Amino acid sequence: MDRNSVIGFLLLGVLLVVYIFYNQNQQKTIAHEKAVQDSIAALNKPKVVPVDTVTNLAGAQLDSAHQAQLSGEYGVFAAAAVGTEQTTILENDVVKITFSNKGGQPIAVQLKKFKTHDGAPLMLASGSFNRLSVEVPASPTKVLQSADLFFNAPQTQQLAGDQQSISYRLPSANGGFLEFVYILKPGSYMVDYNVHAVGFQNILPGNQNYLNLQWNSENDKQELDMQNERLNNQVHYMTKNEKHDYFTLQRTPHEKLDKELKWISVKQQFFNTTLVAKNTDFLSADFTTKVPESANIVGQTYATLQIPYNRAADFSFPIEIYYGPNHYKTLKSFDLGLEKIIPLGSGMFAFVKYVNKWLIIPVFNFLSGFIGNYGLIIILLTIFIRLIIAPFTYQSYVSQAKMKVLKPEIDELKAKYGDDQQTFGVEQMKLFKSAGVNPLGGCLPMLLQLPILVAMYSFFPSSIELRQESFLWATDLSTYDSIAKLPWNIPFYGDHVSLFTLLMTATSFMLAFYNRGMADQSNPAMKYMPYVMPIMFLGIFNRTAAALTFYYFLSNLVSIILQFVIQKFVINHDKIHAQIQENKKKPSASKKSKWQEKLEEMQKIQQQQQQQRRK
Numbered sequence: 001m002d003r004n005s006v007i008g009f010l011l012l013g014v015l016l017v018v019y020i021f022y023n024q025n026q027q028k029t030i031a032h033e034k035a036v037q038d039s040i041a042a043l044n045k046p047k048v049v050p051v052d053t054v055t056n057l058a059g060a061q062l063d064s065a066h067q068a069q070l071s072g073e074y075g076v077f078a079a080a081a082v083g084t085e086q087t088t089i090l091e092n093d094v095v096k097i098t099f100s101n102k103g104g105q106p107i108a109v110q111l112k113k114f115k116t117h118d119g120a121p122l123m124l125a126s127g128s129f130n131r132l133s134v135e136v137p138a139s140p141t142k143v144l145q146s147a148d149l150f151f152n153a154p155q156t157q158q159l160a161g162d163q164q165s166i167s168y169r170l171p172s173a174n175g176g177f178l179e180f181v182y183i184l185k186p187g188s189y190m191v192d193y194n195v196h197a198v199g200f201q202n203i204l205p206g207n208q209n210y211l212n213l214q215w216n217s218e219n220d221k222q223e224l225d226m227q228n229e230r231l232n233n234q235v236h237y238m239t240k241n242e243k244h245d246y247f248t249l250q251r252t253p254h255e256k257l258d259k260e261l262k263w264i265s266v267k268q269q270f271f272n273t274t275l276v277a278k279n280t281d282f283l284s285a286d287f288t289t290k291v292p293e294s295a296n297i298v299g300q301t302y303a304t305l306q307i308p309y310n311r312a313a314d315f316s317f318p319i320e321i322y323y324g325p326n327h328y329k330t331l332k333s334f335d336l337g338l339e340k341i342i343p344l345g346s347g348m349f350a351f352v353k354y355v356n357k358w359l360i361i362p363v364f365n366f367l368s369g370f371i372g373n374y375g376l377i378i379i380l381l382t383i384f385i386r387l388i389i390a391p392f393t394y395q396s397y398v399s400q401a402k403m404k405v406l407k408p409e410i411d412e413l414k415a416k417y418g419d420d421q422q423t424f425g426v427e428q429m430k431l432f433k434s435a436g437v438n439p440l441g442g443c444l445p446m447l448l449q450l451p452i453l454v455a456m457y458s459f460f461p462s463s464i465e466l467r468q469e470s471f472l473w474a475t476d477l478s479t480y481d482s483i484a485k486l487p488w489n490i491p492f493y494g495d496h497v498s499l500f501t502l503l504m505t506a507t508s509f510m511l512a513f514y515n516r517g518m519a520d521q522s523n524p525a526m527k528y529m530p531y532v533m534p535i536m537f538l539g540i541f542n543r544t545a546a547a548l549t550f551y552y553f554l555s556n557l558v559s560i561i562l563q564f565v566i567q568k569f570v571i572n573h574d575k576i577h578a579q580i581q582e583n584k585k586k587p588s589a590s591k592k593s594k595w596q597e598k599l600e601e602m603q604k605i606q607q608q609q610q611q612q613r614r615k
Contacts, residue, residue, distance in 0.1 A: 074149075075138030076172035076203065083150030090164045090184045095323055097184065097191065101154060103147035104168030104180040105132040109323045111189075111271065115468070117224045117476070124273055124323050127218060129300065134195060134307075135212035136170070136178055137203035145214060146170060146178060162186045175199055189324030190334070194316055201311040210283055210306040211317075217266045217273060219298040224479045225543065226298065228461075230291060232269040233299040236341040238262040240281050244340040249289040249299040257285045266301050267326065267341045270464045270478070275305070276320040276336060283308050325464050328361060345458050355455040359388075368465060375471030378547055382554040386562075389449055393559075397566045405580055406431065460548040473499060474546040481546035492539040500549035501541045507556035508534035514560065 074081050085102045091112075098108040109125040116122050133147030151168035159165050163185050170178040176199020183192035197211065223229050236246040240260035246267070247255055260281040265274035275282075283306035290300040307317045322338070324330065331338040345353030363384055367377045386393070409431060417424040460466065466477040474481035482496040489495040512531050541549050 074144065075142055076174050076176075077136065077138055077144060077149055077170065078173065080149040080151070080170055085150075086153070088154050088156065088166055090166055090182065092164075092184060092186045092188065094187060095184070095189055097182075097323070099154065099166055099168070099182070101151045101168060103131070103133060103145075103149065104151040104154075104170065105147055106130075106182075109273075111324065114271075114325070116222045117468070117479075122222060122271075123220065124271055125217070126220065129216055129218040131214060131216040132193075133214040134178060134197075135214065136172075137200060140203060140205065147214070151180075159183065172199065172203075174202065176202075189322055189330070191321045191323065193319045193321050195307065195319065197309075197315045199313065200309075200315065201313055204309075204311070209309055209311065211309045213305040213307050215264075215275065215301075215303045215305060217301045217303070219266065219268050219300070221296050221298055222271070223269055224476065226295070228479070228543065229269050229298045232267070232343075233291075234267045234341075235287055235289070235301060235303075236265040236267055236272075237285070238337050238340075242337065244337060246341070247287075249301065250291055252287075253289055255287045255289075257287075259284065261285055261305075263336060263338070264303065264305065265322075265338070265341055266303075268298065269462075270326050270467055271324065272322065272326055272341060274322040274338060276322065276334075278318040278320055280308050280317070282306060326462070327464050329365065343458055343462050345455065349451075349454045349458075352451050352455040352458060355451050356459050360455055360459050364459075364463070364465075373471070374466055374469040374477055374547070375550070378471075378477075378551055379554060382551055382558065385452055386555065386558050389452065392449065393562060394566065394570075397563060398571060401567065401571045402580065456551055457544075457548060460551065461545040463547070466545065466547050471546075471550070474550070477547040477550070478545050480543055481549075494539075494542045496542070498542050498546070498549060500546050500553055501538060501544075504541065504549045504553040504556060505534045505538045507553055507560065508537065510560055511556060511563075514563065 083101070085100055087107070088099045088101075090097050090099065094112055096110040096112055097106050099105065100107045106125060107128075107130065108123060111122045111124060114122040131145075131147045133145045135143050136146050136149075138144045149170055151170045155167045155169075157165040157167075163183055165181065165183045167179060167181040172178075176197070178200075179194075179196040179198075181192075181194040181196065185192075195211070195213070200211075219229075219233055221229065230250050231248065233249045234246045235249070235252075235255070236244065237257065238244050238261065240262060242262075260283060261277070262281055263274055263276040264282070264285055265272050285306070286304045288302040290302075291298075292300065309315060309317075322334075326342050328339050328342055331342070344356040345351065360381075363381060364377065367380055368374070371377050371380070410428060413424055413427050413431065417427065461478065463478070468475075469477045471477055473483060480496065480498045481500050483499045484497040486495045486497065509531065512534070541552070
C-alpha cells in the first residue's frame with residue numbers, strides 16, 4: 001500500500017486503540033473507606049430481639065415490661081418486631097420471584113430461560129444482602145426499615161389476563177399501615193410494585209415531603225470472565241429531562257444525584273435490575289458501591305431513593321421493577337429509554353451507536369429470524385458489511401494502483417531534491433495534480449470504514465443473543481475462545497490462548513506482507529508499523545468476545561481475497577498508466593481547490609521559516 005494508505009491504516013488503528021483503552025480500565029484502584037462500609041453494614045443489620053420476650057404475629061402474650069421495651073424500640077410497629085418467616089412465589093414462563101413476609105420484599109429472582117456460565121440457575125437476586133425497604137416512622141423521632149419487620153400473612157390473587165398479585169401489609173398501632181402490592185404479568189420481566197402508606201402524615205415531621213426507599217443489590221458472578229463483568233457492572237439512570245448517564249462500580253465508590261429521576265438501573269454484563277417511577281419521578285438518589293475481594297461477587301450497590309410524599313392520609317407511589325436481560329428489542333419495547341444501558345457506542349465514538357441501531361442490529365435481527373446458527377449469521381453479516389463498503393474498498397485499491405504507477409516518478413523527485421522536503425512536497429503535489437491523482441484516495445476510504453469497525457467492537461461483546469452460543473471450537477461467542485490455559489499470566493496478553501485472535505493476527509500479518517512492496521521503504525515507521533499493529537491487537541483482543549475476533553478474522557480474509565481479485569483481474573494497470581499520461585497532457589485547471597490553496601500556503605510559510613532559520 002502507498003504511504004497515504006499506510007497513514008490511513010495507522011490512523012484507523014490508533015483511533016481504535018484509543019477507543020479500546022477508553023472503554024477498558026484494567027486497574028483495580030477503588031478503595032472504600034472502612035467507616036462508610038461499617039455504617040452501611042450497621043444500617044442493613046436487622047435488630048435482633050429474643051423471640052421469648054416479644055409478641056410475635058402468632059399472638060404470644062407479653063408482660064408489661066417487655067411491651068414497654070418493644071414500644072420504646074419499635075414504636076407503633078412493636079407488634080412486627082419478630083415473627084416466623086414465610087415465603088411465597090410468583091412466576092411466569094420467564095421469571096420466578098420468591099417473596100418473604102419479613103420486609104414484604106422479593107428475596108430471590110431467577111431468570112428461567114438463562115443459566116450461568118457453568119450451568120447453574122441464573123439468579124439476579126439471592127441472599128440477605130438484597131433489600132427493598134421503605135423507611136417507616138416508628139415515632140416522630142425514630143425511623144425503622146420495613147425490611148427488618150414482619151408483615152402480615154400475604155394475600156395472593158389471580159387477576160384478569162392470568163396476572164398474579166401478592167400483597168403484604170404492615171399495620172401500625174395508630175391505625176395506619178404500610179402495604180406493598182406486587183403484580184406479575186404472563187411472559188413479562190416487568191413487575192408492578194406499589195408502595196401504599198396510610199396514616200404516616202401524623203408521625204412524620206411536619207416538613208418532610210419524601211419517603212426513603214432503600215435498595216441494596218448484590219451482583220453475583222454469571223459469566224466466565226470476572227474482570228470483564230466488573231468493567232460492565234454499572235449504575236445507569238435517566239433524568240427528568242430525558243438525559244441518560246451512568247457510572248461504573250469499580251471507578252465510583254459514591255455518587256449522589258440531586259435531580260429528579262425517571263428510572264435507575266443496576267446493570268450487569270448481560271442482565272439488569274431497574275426501578276422505574278411510573279407516574280411521578282424519584283426526587284433524588286444516593287449511591288454507595290463496593291467491589292469486594294471475592295471470586296463470586298462482582299459488585300454491591302447501596303442506594304437510597306427519595307419518593308415524593310404529599311402527606312396525604314392515603315398515599316400511593318407506583319413503581320415498575322424490571323428483572324431481565326439486556327436485550328435491545330425487549331428494552332426498547334418499554335419506550336422508556338432503557339435500551340440506552342446497552343453499550344453500543346460511547347465517548348469520542350458515541351456516534352457509532354447510530355450505525356448499530358440503524359444498520360447492524362436490524363440486519364442481525366433479520367438474519368437471526370430464520371438462521372439458528374450464530375456463527376453462520378456472523379459470516380453473512382460480514383459479507384453484507386463488505387458489500388456495503390465495497391465502493392470505498394474499490395476506490396482505495398484504484399488509488400493504490402495509481403500511486404504504484406507514479407512511484408517511479410516520485411522516487412525521481414526524491415533523488416532530485418534530496419533533503420529539501422518543502423520543495424519535494426510542492427513538486428509532488430504538482431505531479432499529483434497533473435496526473436489527476438488524489439493523494440488521499442487510499443486514506444479516506446479506510447477512515448470511512450472506521451465507524452463500522454468500532455460499531456462491531458461495541459456490538460458483539462454486548463449482544464446477549466450470542467451468550468452461550470457455540471460455533472466451531474468456541475463454546476460461548478460472547479466471551480473469549482480458549483484453546484489452551486497457560487500456567488501463568490503473560491502481561492498484556494493473559495493466561496489463555498484465543499485461536500480466533502491468533503487467526504485475526506495472522507491474517508493481519510498476511511495483509512501487511514501482501515502490501516509490503518507498495519509501502520514507503522525509506523521511512524522505517526511506515527515500513528514496520530503495519531507489522532507492529534497486529535502484535536498490539538493480539539494482546540488487546542485476546543480477552544474480547546469470540547464473535548468479535550471471528551468477525552475481524554473473516555473481514556481480513558475477505559480483504560485478502562478481494563485485493564487479490566481486484567488487483568489481478570479487475571484493475572488494468574496499463575490502462576491506468578495510459579490515463580495518467582493522458583491527464584498530464586491536458587492543461588492544468590486554472591482554478592485551485594481550497595484544499596490545494598491551503599496546502600500551498602502552509603508550504604510557503606514553512607519554506608520562509610526554514611530560510612529564516614538558515615540566516
